[in-house]
Amino acid sequence: MNLASYRKKSPWILHYNAGGCNxxxxxxxxxxxxxxxxxxxxxxxxxxxxQSDILLVTGPVTKRSRxxxxxxxxxxxxxxxxxxxxxxxxxxxxxxxxxNCEGGVDQFIPVDVYVCGCGTxxxxxxxxxxxxxxxxxxxxxxxxxxxKLKREAVKEGHQLNRRHIADxxxxxxx
Amino acid sequence: MNDVLIPVILILLAPLxxxxxYGFERIVKARMQRRIGPPLLQPFYDFLKLAGKRRxxxxxxxxxxxxxxxxxxxFALAVLLLGGDLILVIFLHxxxxxxxxxxxYSTRSIFSHLGANRAAxxxxxxxxxxxxxAVSIFMxxxxxxxAAVFTSSEPLLYKMPLAFxxxxxxxxxxxxxxxxDVAEAHQEITGGVELEFSGLFxxxxxxxxxxxxxxxxxxxxxxxxxxxxxxxxxxxxxFLYLNxxxxxxxxxxxxxxxxxSLGVAFSLAFINLLINSLT
Amino acid sequence: MGRQxxxxxxxxxxxxxxxxxxxxxxxxxxxxxxxANVYYVHxxxxxxxxxxxxxxxxxxxxxxxxxxxxxxxxxxYSQVAEKLLKIEIPKRAKYLRMLxxxxxxxxxxxxxxxxxxxxxxxxxxxxxxxxxREFSMELLEAVCGNRIQYDFSIVGGVxxxxxxxxxxxxxxRLKNFMPQLEELVGIYQxxxxxxxxxxxxxxxxxxxxxxxxxxxxxxxxxxxxVDVRNETEDLxxxxxxxxxxxxxxxxxxxxxxxxxxxxxGVSIRLIRNIIDGLPESALLTETKxxxxxxxxxxxxxxxxxxxxxxxxxxxxVLERLKIKAPTFSNVAGMVHAFTGNExxxxxxxxxxxxxxxxxxxx
Ligand code: SF4
Numbered sequence: 001m002n003l004a005s006y007r008k009k010s011p012w013i014l015h016y017n018a019g020g021c022n023x024x025x026x027x028x029x030x031x032x033x034x035x036x037x038x039x040x041x042x043x044x045x046x047x048x049x050x051q052s053d054i055l056l057v058t059g060p061v062t063k064r065s066r067x068x069x070x071x072x073x074x075x076x077x078x079x080x081x082x083x084x085x086x087x088x089x090x091x092x093x094x095x096x097x098x099x100n101c102e103g104g105v106d107q108f109i110p111v112d113v114y115v116c117g118c119g120t121x122x123x124x125x126x127x128x129x130x131x132x133x134x135x136x137x138x139x140x141x142x143x144x145x146x147x148k149l150k151r152e153a154v155k156e157g158h159q160l161n162r163r164h165i166a167d168x169x170x171x172x173x174x
Numbered sequence: 175m176n177d178v179l180i181p182v183i184l185i186l187l188a189p190l191x192x193x194x195x196y197g198f199e200r201i202v203k204a205r206m207q208r209r210i211g212p213p214l215l216q217p218f219y220d221f222l223k224l225a226g227k228r229r230x231x232x233x234x235x236x237x238x239x240x241x242x243x244x245x246x247x248x249f250a251l252a253v254l255l256l257g258g259d260l261i262l263v264i265f266l267h268x269x270x271x272x273x274x275x276x277x278x279y280s281t282r283s284i285f286s287h288l289g290a291n292r293a294a295x296x297x298x299x300x301x302x303x304x305x306x307x308a309v310s311i312f313m314x315x316x317x318x319x320x321a322a323v324f325t326s327s328e329p330l331l332y333k334m335p336l337a338f339x340x341x342x343x344x345x346x347x348x349x350x351x352x353x354x355d356v357a358e359a360h361q362e363i364t365g366g367v368e369l370e371f372s373g374l375f376x377x378x379x380x381x382x383x384x385x386x387x388x389x390x391x392x393x394x395x396x397x398x399x400x401x402x403x404x405x406x407x408x409x410x411x412x413f414l415y416l417n418x419x420x421x422x423x424x425x426x427x428x429x430x431x432x433x434x435s436l437g438v439a440f441s442l443a444f445i446n447l448l449i450n451s452l453t
Numbered sequence: 454m455g456r457q458x459x460x461x462x463x464x465x466x467x468x469x470x471x472x473x474x475x476x477x478x479x480x481x482x483x484x485x486x487x488x489a490n491v492y493y494v495h496x497x498x499x500x501x502x503x504x505x506x507x508x509x510x511x512x513x514x515x516x517x518x519x520x521x522x523x524x525x526x527x528x529x530y531s532q533v534a535e536k537l538l539k540i541e542i543p544k545r546a547k548y549l550r551m552l553x554x555x556x557x558x559x560x561x562x563x564x565x566x567x568x569x570x571x572x573x574x575x576x577x578x579x580x581x582x583x584x585x586r587e588f589s590m591e592l593l594e595a596v597c598g599n600r601i602q603y604d605f606s607i608v609g610g611v612x613x614x615x616x617x618x619x620x621x622x623x624x625x626r627l628k629n630f631m632p633q634l635e636e637l638v639g640i641y642q643x644x645x646x647x648x649x650x651x652x653x654x655x656x657x658x659x660x661x662x663x664x665x666x667x668x669x670x671x672x673x674x675x676x677x678x679v680d681v682r683n684e685t686e687d688l689x690x691x692x693x694x695x696x697x698x699x700x701x702x703x704x705x706x707x708x709x710x711x712x713x714x715x716x717x718g719v720s721i722r723l724i725r726n727i728i729d730g731l732p733e734s735a736l737l738t739e740t741k742x743x744x745x746x747x748x749x750x751x752x753x754x755x756x757x758x759x760x761x762x763x764x765x766x767x768x769x770v771l772e773r774l775k776i777k778a779p780t781f782s783n784v785a786g787m788v789h790a791f792t793g794n795e796x797x798x799x800x801x802x803x804x805x806x807x808x809x810x811x812x813x814x815x
Binding site for chain 1: 210223
């Protein structure tokens with residue numbers, strides 16, 4: 001039994017509206033409701049960046065909300081996944097080119113999953129989150145591997161200069 | 175031999191039990207809200223996930239206080255299960271809560287402060303009732319030792335039903351359940367003291383919640399004495415009562431909570447004490 | 454005098470749907486002063502409507518001003534454009550517009566109610582209301598083809614017809630919903646802990662409501678009988694389908710909840726009448742004209758009076774478009790009604806205003 005594989009069963013969600021029309025936001029809310037009930041997958045809407053894994057962003061990023069967006073993203077601990085919900089979060093949608101819009105979340109933070117539709121349906125959002133889980137798992141693995149590499153080098157090398165470490169690093173995966 | 179072995183096993187398994195209880199409660203809650211709800215082992219999935227997150231802390235004392243909260247709570251539970259002094263148990267529990275409150279005050283976040291403030295007020299609300307409870311048990315048994323309670327053949331429930339009701343009234347405060355979940359209040363202060371914890375350190379606070387469950391249900395179990403069947407009945411009743419209450423009430427403000435718990439629960443416990451000491 | 458704390462709520466906060474920033478100055482958790490900052494979501498729609506889009510496209514763009522009352526925006530815009538084109542739309546189109554507006558009102562009010570319940574810490578009621586709300590979403594999907602952005606009204610009429618089966622489906626679902634609505638009324642009216650939280654909080658008196666010029670359920674809860682549906686007859690025949698004004702006097706959160714619940718009842722009656730009396734006619738008035746002159750339109754959105762002004766200059770692109778959303782009128786009242794309340798109730802009060810910031814900021 002591999003305990004680590006159960007990790008992806010508990011994605012905690014943070015939701016931020018970066019200037020959309022609320023349409024996608026209420027659909028995210030509808031996901032929590034009995035009909036769609038995303039708590040089935042162990043998701044909780046935490047509202048606290050420090051404890052969440054998935055950031056759901058809706059809306060084209062307006063000039064005033066972009067700083068908050070980046071701030072919130074920075075506060076989340078790795079591994080983290082960003083989902084852009086809706087046409088206007090993914091590309092700017094109908095708001096693209098308006099003078100106060102930046103057009104798309106991916107201009108500021110890396111987006112992993114794009115959910116299309118204006119507005120997105122709850123089924124699409126759930127599907128997006130489920131796809132995000134796979135990415136989350138991959139990111140977790142990557143994070144762990146990088147840690148292992150460092151440890152390996154320190155263990156084997158007696159002399160810790162940079163050249164030495166660089167020589168010693170071997171892929172740890174068998 | 176047996177009376178040491180069982181508590182020790184219970185103590186070691188306490189987080190596990192608490193986690194299962196918490197998971198089960200989440201399912202029951204979801205069902206009461208006509209949802210399917212998370213799987214039973216969900217708390218453990220959360221546990222595993224939180225362990226793998228990057229460790230971020232506000233400052234070392236904050237993280238340390240969080241972990242100490244967990245440790246001291248476990249310690250309080252151990253003393254309770256091993257049949258130690260009830261007063262000691264209550265004060266250890268108070269200590270663990272105070273550590274968390276200190277942690278809340280040690281950060282700069284205003285929500286954390288508010289949460290700590292409210293947690294302190296909750297302590298003020300339920301602690302007097304617990305102390306009166308301990309004193310009544312002392313009046314009855316002549317000792318503060320919980321071991322005497324666990325082994326007494328006559329259940330406490332029959333002797334002090336009012337105190338049991340008082341305990342039921344303050345349990346939602348302790349377990350942070352609606353209507354008295356002011357200390358957590360997600361919509362108002364986004365979790366209060368837990369706000370600034372993340373990753374592994376949040377895990378300590380999160381797991382401490384499970385321990386709190388075990389702690390509270392053991393307190394309920396005290397009332398059954400050595401009568402295991404009655405004890406099980408009481409546990410089930412308390413569980414259903416807490417969930418039904420949680421799902422049919424809104425959050426009251428902390429002032430109303432304080433008024434209620436000190437006005438109703440405290441006086442109930444006190445009347446009980448008076449009756450016990452007179453007869 | 455105690456120490457004063459400043460508590461910021463927003464821009465991202467779990468009890469808020471949208472970026473909105475309130476700064477509460479509190480004393481012993483009692484709010485003494487509030488600052489609101491609502492323009493996080495300004496996108497510049499008005500300017501884009503007058504430069505990037507042709508006037509027939511604008512009705513789809515203004516729908517994206519707000520996802521909750523998108524039908525009100527599209528309808529109001531279509532009406533103002535029709536005034537500029539000087540055309541009269543067919544009767545059936547008017548009825549269908551009213552139908553969708555009322556369905557939208559039901560879903561919006563239920564959303565707001567569930568949000569109040571959630572922010573009062575009553576999670577089970579939130580879930581229940583959201584569950585009951587799904588029926589209106591399904592009906593909207595059946596009528597318009599999408600769950601939130603309907604794009605139902607277009608310049609000159611409506612985009613889709615109502616099939617008789619769909620009409621029957623609506624009536625059937627409304628019948629199923631009636632007992633659920635009564636159940637909700639019972640809970641919101643009588644639940645003791647909820648009334649502790651909601652009664653007497655966030656009070657706005659009738660005088661203040663008048664002075665601060667609030668609109669919508671917010672004003673009606675305070676005793677002001679303002680409703681555009683009661684005033685204008687020329688564009689949409691509300692009285693014909695049995696509109697009835699609902700007011701309350703208390704002006705607190707509880708009164709707003711009750712107003713919303715009772716308005717849902719009125720909406721249901723309106724929908725029934727609309728479907729029963731749906732006239733047969735074309736759906737669209739075609740015209741080759743270009744918008745010319747100036748016009749204004751008022752329409753009752755779920756949150757209150759929505760106001761559109763447009764100016765055309767005989768070209769494809771409008772010269773000026775101005776939107777005044779209901780929440781914009783309410784901001785002053787909102788800030789005022791916080792004073793003197795517990796900070797703990799603030800989240801519930803915010804939800805009970807049902808603020809729509811993307812409307813306000815556009
Ligand atoms: S994608 Fe469409 S529905 Fe969603 S927030 Fe953007 S404009 Fe609104």
